[in-house]
Amino acid sequence: MSLYRDEGVVLRTQKLGEADRIITILTKRTGKVRGVAKGIRRTTSRFGARLEPFTHVDLQLHAGRSLDVITQAETLHPYGQAIVRDYARYTAGMAMLETADRLAAAEKEPALRLFLLLVGGLRTLAEGAHEPRLVLDAFLLRSLAVAGYAPALTACARCGGEAVQAFAIAAGGAVCGACRPPGAAVPAPGTLELMNALLRGDWATADGSEPRQRSECSGFVARYLQWHLEHGIRSLRHVERDWPLRRAEPDAAPAYGAHG
Incomplete structure (x- = not known):
């Protein structure tokens, strides 16, 4: 397996086996990457909170056939610390992460502009201005x-x-x-x-x-x-969804997630 390094924002995580997690990350150079963080769910894990959603991290990974393996992770900006303390910020932030995940549909296709937008958006959200x-x-x-x-x-x-x-x-x-x-x-x-x-x-x-x-x-x-x-x-x-519209479009998808 080849070793590579990149920085990225953690979009989501999911459990794998008894102690591992699959981490989906939008990276600066590689694009969207799915990597396995081995043993991260153990209390002795050296990764800990470094691979939680909203975190801007510096990563080292081994490229695998289907999933890469995360071997190192260092926090660059812990945006989640400020975002998760406020419901309005948290729900807005989650919508940003999910949208970035959806727009970067293909894995390992560079998406630098989307990455920069996400980092800037999370920074602005965390600052609360x-x-x-x-x-x-x-x-x-x-x-x-x-x-x-x-x-x-x-x-x-x-x-x-x-x-x-x-x-x-x-x-x-x-x-x-x-x-x-x-x-x-x-x-x-x-x-x-x-x-x-x-x-x-x-x-x-x-x-x-x-x-x-x-x-x-x-x-x-x-x-x-x-x-x-x-x-x-x-x-x-x-997300807060009380908006008055004079007339809604019949062909438009209902706002704020009507699809299950």
């Missing part, structure tokens, strides 16, 4: 953009016109009155501006947004994400 729901929506929008699914927000997704009036998920985002399909949602004033601010990293605008705009934004982002993933992000169902 912004509302967790805003941090989550910013991560989701930017991750969709990296995957090639960025929604149209400032011009009509169909004709390119600037007089947008509605948000149509199946059409690709904002649409003008002439291109608006039946059932398209009509956002409150400022909602699309908030979505664009989150996509661009304009936190001054995002932090100054109103509760109605934030709720509506979360609904649009969740529905748009799940439309492109075709299956629900289970963790989203635990």
